[in-house]
Every structure is written in structure tokens, then in C-alpha cells.
Amino acid sequence: MKRSSILLKGLLRENPVFVLVLGTCPTLATSTSVISALAMGIAATAVLICSNIAISALRNLIPDKVRIPCYIVVIAGFVTIVQLLMEAYLPSLYEMLGVYLALIVVNCIILGRAEAYANSHTVGESALDGLGMGLGFLLALLCMATIREVFGNGSWAGISIPFLKDHTVPILTQSPGGFLVFGVMIALVIAITNGKAPVKKSFSCEGCPSAAACGKLSPAACEMNGKEAAGHD
Amino acid sequence: MKKEYVRCVAVLTCICLVVAVLLAVTNSFTSPVIAANKEAAVQASLQEVIPGGSFEPVDLPEGSPETVTAFYRETSGKGYVAVLSTVSQYSNGDMGITAAIDSAGAVSAIAITSYFESKDFGRTTYPQNYYGVTKDTVGGVDAFAGATYSSTAFRNALADALAVYETVKGGD
Numbered sequence: 001m002k003r004s005s006i007l008l009k010g011l012l013r014e015n016p017v018f019v020l021v022l023g024t025c026p027t028l029a030t031s032t033s034v035i036s037a038l039a040m041g042i043a044a045t046a047v048l049i050c051s052n053i054a055i056s057a058l059r060n061l062i063p064d065k066v067r068i069p070c071y072i073v074v075i076a077g078f079v080t081i082v083q084l085l086m087e088a089y090l091p092s093l094y095e096m097l098g099v100y101l102a103l104i105v106v107n108c109i110i111l112g113r114a115e116a117y118a119n120s121h122t123v124g125e126s127a128l129d130g131l132g133m134g135l136g137f138l139l140a141l142l143c144m145a146t147i148r149e150v151f152g153n154g155s156w157a158g159i160s161i162p163f164l165k166d167h168t169v170p171i172l173t174q175s176p177g178g179f180l181v182f183g184v185m186i187a188l189v190i191a192i193t194n195g196k197a198p199v200k201k202s203f204s205c206e207g208c209p210s211a212a213a214c215g216k217l218s219p220a221a222c223e224m225n226g227k228e229a230a231g232h233d
Numbered sequence: 234m235k236k237e238y239v240r241c242v243a244v245l246t247c248i249c250l251v252v253a254v255l256l257a258v259t260n261s262f263t264s265p266v267i268a269a270n271k272e273a274a275v276q277a278s279l280q281e282v283i284p285g286g287s288f289e290p291v292d293l294p295e296g297s298p299e300t301v302t303a304f305y306r307e308t309s310g311k312g313y314v315a316v317l318s319t320v321s322q323y324s325n326g327d328m329g330i331t332a333a334i335d336s337a338g339a340v341s342a343i344a345i346t347s348y349f350e351s352k353d354f355g356r357t358t359y360p361q362n363y364y365g366v367t368k369d370t371v372g373g374v375d376a377f378a379g380a381t382y383s384s385t386a387f388r389n390a391l392a393d394a395l396a397v398y399e400t401v402k403g404g405d
Contacts, residue, residue, distance in 0.1 A: 058248070066241045070248050077252035081259045088266035091274075095347070 006125055010132035017140035018189040022108040026100050027141060028178040034157040037145035038138070039093040043082050043101060045134025048110050050078045052130035055118040071114045072105070079104045109137055140185070147181050148172045274346045275303070275316055275331065282333035282342035283311050294400045298393040304401060312336050313401065315394035321348070321383035328383065330360075330390055334398045339367045340391060359384075368395040 016022045023044070030040040054074050055062075062070045083101055086094040094101065104110065113133055118126040150156050152172030154165035171177040279288050288305040291313070303316040317330040329346035343360035362374050371392045 062244055062248075063237065063241045065237075066245050069245055073245070073248050073252055077255060080256055084256075084259050084263040084267070088263035088270070091270045 003125070003128055006128040007132040007135075010129070010134070010136035011139060012136070012189065013193060014133075015136045015140055015189060016109040016112075016133050017137060018186050019193075020109075020112070021186070022112055023137060024182070026103060026107060027137075027144065028175065028182060029100050030097065031141050031144035031148055031178060031181075032173050033096075033149050033153075034142065034145045035093070036096045037141035038157075039086075039090070039097055040100065041134070041138030041141045043086065043097070044104055044107060044109070044137055045131070046082055047075065047078045047104055048113060048134040048137075049127055049130035051075045051110055051114055052118040052126040053123055054078075055114045056121060056123045056126035059119055067119070068115075071111060075110055075114070076105045109133060144178070144181050144185060147185075148177060152177060271329070271347070274329070278316075278331035278344040278346050279305060279314050281344040282314055282331055283307050286311055286314075288314065291401055294397065297397050297400075300390045300393045301397045304397060306401075310336065312341060313398055315397060317390040317394055319386040319390040321386055328386065328390075330387065332391060332394050334395065337367075338395070338398060338402070339365050340371075340395070341365075343391075359387075363388075363391055366391070366395075368392070368399055371395055 010016060012019075014020060017024070017027050026040055026044070030036045051071070051074055055071055058070070058074075079102065082104070083094070086097075086101065113129060117129045121129070146156065150161065150164060151169050153170075154161050154168045169177070172181065280286065286307045287309065289308055291304040291306050293301060293304055300317050300319050301315055302318050305314040305316070307313065312333055312335040315332045315334065317332065318327045319330065321328045328348050331344045331346055332340055333342040335341040340363050343363060345360065363371070366374060371388065374388065
């Protein structure tokens with residue numbers, strides 16, 4: 001795969017939030033304002049790039065049996081470093097993100113990319129994948145935060161918007177509004193990609209990180225399973 | 234088989250050690266900055282609970298609870314301020330509380346300096362339930378259900394502050 005494709009796939013075609021539907025918890029929690037979305041996006045991107053590089057570099061050393069504990073230790077280490085740096089040099093953002101900063105450790109995007117990509121690709125490719133997925137996460141957060149803050153609070157990044165300030169839709173800043181915007185954005189991405197994105201091989205049945213646990217399903221078996229599942233629906 | 238287990242343990246241990254070293258290095262240069270930030274937040278909270286006040290530190294009486302980290306006297310006689318640090322259940326850090334106690338021994342204002350358990354929820358409204366309580370009435374606040382550790386920790390910290398206040402005032 002071309003390096004530019006690795007970088008760009010995370011932005012739309014395999015966007016971690018709107019296509020892979022990973023990292024929903026921090027997305028809904030921190031997209032109430034553009035500033036907190038930006039901070040969360042940058043923090044997660046930094047952790048994603050660093051953990052992808054480290055895991056890719058260590059992939060031949062880490063035994064298969066302890067790979068998940070090793071990934072968690074590496075990811076938790078980078079998250080704690082980001083936490084300490086933010087607490088020291090960006091205390092207001094640190095307080096704004098609260099517990100969600102520490103929860104990056106269990107963010108499915110990071111562990112998912114470690115298991116599905118960094119585990120089997122070179123350091124350079126893994127770094128690009130981390131950057132692309134991180135930027136995709138950041139972009140998704142910024143899109144959602146812009147909609148929620150502009151129409152829910154009448155401001156953008158804390159800057160008041162004159163007309164909208166008096167005509168807000170407060171529910172958009174609440175949890176139901178978050179789910180509503182999330183659903184609309186997913187529908188929009190499916191419409192833009194003509195619904196083809198979700199059947200990409202890299203995250204289909206055979207591309208699933210747990211495929212080995214399911215008896216290493218072949219592409220044909222996956223296809224059959226998919227048809228059976230569709231038949232049951 | 235045995236060799237494989239040894240390799241698993243060795244690799245995981247090495248990764249843990251490297252991560253620990255990285256964290257220690259990061260902590261060594263961020264901890265002084267974090268401590269300075271916390272001190273600045275405490276100093277700002279003193280002005281928040283007694284606006285325009287001038288404060289002098291009071292030596293904590295021997296045997297004071299660990300939750301009371303500092304005690305200040307407002308020099309014009311508006312009361313005292315207790316700086317408290319307690320632990321909440323799901324938090325990744327301590328809950329910092331600054332409480333003003335007026336000359337009658339009642340809590341007059343509370344500021345939360347650090348709290349990471351839930352974002353914004355109850356941060357300004359919850360402490361108001363304790364305004365006006367004294368050492369004798371702090372246990373009677375019915376705003377906490379006892380189901381959450383943080384509200385119990387909050388109440389206990391304030392009770393500690395009021396107990397220290399009685400000792401400090403008695404020594405004046």
C-alpha cells in the first residue's frame with residue numbers, strides 16, 4: 001500500500017470514529033466544546049503514533065501469549081507521560097479533559113491499531129497509520145464539536161457567535177444531542193463513501209484481530225458467515 | 234514450553250522496566266512544575282473563598298488529620314481557611330478543597346481546586362449544601378446518600394477542617 005494511502009485512509013474511508021465506530025466514549029464526552037475536542041484529539045494522536053512505533057519495533061520480540069499485556073503497558077506508559085506533560089504545562093486543558101485523558105489507555109482505537117496494524121507492519125508504516133488514524137480521530141472530534149458547540153452553545157472554541165448565541169439548541173451539548181450528531185455524521189460518511197467503507201478487508205471478518213481465536217476464518221468462510229448473518233436479519 | 238514461559242516473563246518485565254524509567258524521567262522534570270501549579274491554584278482559591286482577604290499561614294496542631302494540608306488565618310478577622318486534600322473513588326488524583334470558616338465556626342464558602350471524577354457535575358452546586366454547617370451539624374447534611382465514596386470523603390474532610398479550626402481557635 002502506498003504511504004500516502006496509509007496516511008489518508010484514516011481520514012475518511014477508514015475513519016476510526018465514523019466508520020470503524022471505535023473510541024465512541026471519548027468522542028461523545030469531549031465533543032461538547034472545540035477546545036476539549038482538539039486537546040483530546042492531539043493527546044490521542046500522540047499516544048497512537050508513539051504506541052504504534054514502539055509496538056511495531058518490538059513486534060518480533062514480544063511473544064504472542066503476552067502481547068496484549070505488553071501493548072497495555074506500552075500504551076499506559078505513553079498515556080501517563082502525556083498526562084504528566086499536560087498537567088505540568090497545560091493545566092487548564094488537563095482539568096478540562098478530566099478522567100477521559102486517563103481513559104485513552106483503554107481507547108479501542110489505540111489498542112485496535114496496535115493489534116490490527118502495528119503488530120504486523122514496519123515502524124514507518126505503523127507511524128503513518130498512527131498519524132492517519134489520529135488525524136481521523138481529531139477530525140471526527142472537531143466536526144462533532146463544531147456542530148455541538150456552534151448550534152448548542154452559540155459559540156466556536158469559546159468565541160461567541162452573535163445571532164446563534166440567542167438561538168441555541170441546548171440538547172446538542174447534552175448526551176442525547178451527542179448521540180444524535182454522532183448518528184447523523186455516521187450516516188453522512190456512509191452516504192459520501194456510498195456505503196462501501198464498512199466492507200473494507202482490513203476490518204472485515206477476516207481482518208478482525210480476533211480472527212485467530214475464531215479458528216482463523218478464511219475469506220470464503222467469512223463471506224458465507226456474512227450471508228448467513230444477512231439471512232437471519 | 235518452560236523456555237517459552239521464561240521468555241514471556243522476561244519480555245514483559247523488560248518492557249515494564251523501560252516504561253518505568255521513562256515515567257521516572259518525565260516525572261522528575263514535571264513534578265516541580267505540577268507542584269507549583271497546585272500551589273498557585275490553592276493561593277487563588279484563598280481569594281475565591283474570602284475575596285480581598287490577606288492570609289497568614291497557621292501551624293497545624295499536632296495530630297491534625299492528614300486531609301488538612303494547610304490552615305490560614307485571615308488577618309482582618311474574617312475567619313480561617315482550611316486547605317484540604319482527600320481521595321475520591323474513581324479519581325486519578327486527589328480531590329482538593331479549600332474551605333472558609335467564619336468567626337462563628339461555620340463553613341462560609343468552599344472552592345474545589347482539583348476534582349477529576351466527573352466533568353463539571355456538581356462542582357459548584359454540591360459544596361453549597363455545606364454552607365453554614367458547624368462542627369456539630371456537619372454530619373447532618375442530607376445531600377449525600379452514602380452510596381458514593383466521594384461525597385463521604387468530602388464530608389469527612391470538612392469535618393476534619395472544622396475539628397482543626399476548633400483547636401486552632403482555642404489556641405489563639
